[in-house]
Amino acid sequence: MGMIMANLDFCTTPFVEFDDTKIFGTADTVANFAKVAGDDASLQRKLSALQRGPVRFYQNNVIALNEDVADHLMFVITGVVRSCKICRNGNRSIVSFYLPGDFVGWVDAKLSLSIEAATDTELLFIKRKGLVSLASQNVRVANVMLTATTNELARAQEHVLLMNKSAKCRAATFLTDLWVRLGKAQYLDVPMSHQDIADYLGVTIETLSRSITDLERSGLIARVPSQRRLILQNHFGLRRVIN
Amino acid sequence: MGMIMANLDFCTTPFVEFDDTKIFGTADTVANFAKVAGDDASLQRKLSALQRGPVRFYQNNVIALNEDVADHLMFVITGVVRSCKICRNGNRSIVSFYLPGDFVGWVDAKLSLSIEAATDTELLFIKRKGLVSLASQNVRVANVMLTATTNELARAQEHVLLMNKSAKCRAATFLTDLWVRLGKAQYLDVPMSHQDIADYLGVTIETLSRSITDLERSGLIARVPSQRRLILQNHFGLRRVIN
C-alpha cells in the first residue's frame, strides 16, 4: 500500500517515510494509527489499548491547552489542527498546523499553547506513558516516535527560516508546500482560513491578501472565484519568489 | 549532584530535567555525555564505544553541513554551536544555538543547515545508529533521546513565537533567557557576537544595537564598558517588555 506519512505543515520537504513501509495517510485522506504496528497483530492490540476515540471536534473548538496534554498525545485522523498562542496585546501566532497522520502534543507544559481545530477534525487520544513504555520494548514504535518528533522539529526550523523572508515569499512558500502536501493535484483547495494562514506566517491578513493578489497579478497563481481554490500556474516563477 | 541539563537556546523556559537525576552541565561549564548512563557502568561503556572525540573547533569553523550528519549526532561539551543557513540573497539566519549538554543533528538532510562553532567549542561525535539501537534496549537512553528532541522542539516553537514580536522585545527576551541559562549570575557575559544574535533574532545588527541601547536608556539593563558584559537591572521592567 503506497500510503504516505503526512508529516504535516507546509514549509517542509514533501514526504517522509519511516522504515521501508510508508505509513499513515495523505493529507486529504484519513490516517490510521494502527498502522504504526505494521503487520504485528499483537502490537496492534497493544496500541489500540492505549487509544481513546476517535473524538470529533468542530472548527475553532479548543481541543486542549498544552498544560493538559501531559498524560495524552493526540493523533490526527482527519482535518487540520492548529497550535497557537494569544499574547497579551491580542496578537495570535500559530506555531504549527497538524494534518492526518501527525502526532500533536510532544511538547507539554513549557510553552502554553492552545491546541485547536482549524477545520472539523477527528482525533485519537493516546496515553503518553503507555506509548513511551511500548517504545522501550519495540524498536518500530521507538522509531516512529523519534521520526515524528524530529520531523516536527524540522518543520519548526523551516518555520523559523520562513519568518525571515518577505511577506510575498512567505505566502508563495506556504501555498507551494501545501500544494505538494496535498498531492500536487490540479487545484489547491486551501483548508484553513486566511486569518489562520496569516497568523502562521506572521503577517496581517491584509498583507497576506496583498501578497496573494500580487502572486496572481504576476501570473504565478490563479484563483477560482467563490472558493478557496487556487491553481499554481508558474512553478518556475514561484520557485524564484520562494528562494 | 545538582547538575542542570543545558537545554539550550534562549527563548525557552529555564531548566529541564530528565527523570529524577539532573544530568549534563550548565551552560558556562562542561557537559559529560557519560552521565546519560547514570551509574550503570556497563551502559557507560556502551555509550563511550559510540563516541569519537572530543573534537575541538575554533570560532567560526564549520563543523558539518547537516547533509553530513546522517551517521553522526554531536554532543556539545564546551562552547556554543550555531546552526544556520545562508540564502541566495546573502542573508544569514541562525536557527538555533546549542550549549554544553545539547545534542546537535537530530534533523538530517531535509533542510540544509550549516553547523558552525559560534565560539571555540569541544564536541563529541556519536554514532547515530548505535545510539538508536541502544535506546531500543534501554529505557533511560530512550528517554534521554525523547527528552532531547522534544526540548529542542519546544525551543524551536518558542523561537517561532519570538519572531512575531518587536525588535526590542526580541532582544529583551534573548538577554533574559540567556541570563537565566547562565545561572542568574550578577553579570551576563554574552558568549556570541551581536551579529550572531541579530541573525538569530531576525533583525539587522543595527536594529539589535538600537534595541539594546534602548533597554539601557530605560534603565532595564546596564553595560560594563569594554566587554560583552551586561547587568540586568530591572527584571520587572524587562518582563513587561518581554510580554
Add this chain to the structure above:
DNA sequence: CGCTCATTTGAGGAACTTCAAGGTCAGTGG
C-alpha cells in the same frame, strides 16, 4: 433580499532596513 462573515483595497503611519560614517577595543609593531 438582507444579513453576516471573510476577504480585498486604499491611504497614512510606524517599525525596521539600508547606507554611510564614526567610535571602541585588543592586538601588533614601531
Add this chain to the structure above:
DNA sequence: CCACTGACCTTGAAGTTCCTCAAATGAGCG
C-alpha cells in the same frame, strides 16, 4: 608608550516594507 589596524559595535538619515485604520466588495445562508 604610542600610533596603526581590523573586528566589532553604535549612531544618524533616508528609504522600504509592513501594519493600522477605514471602507468597499464578495460569498454564503436564511
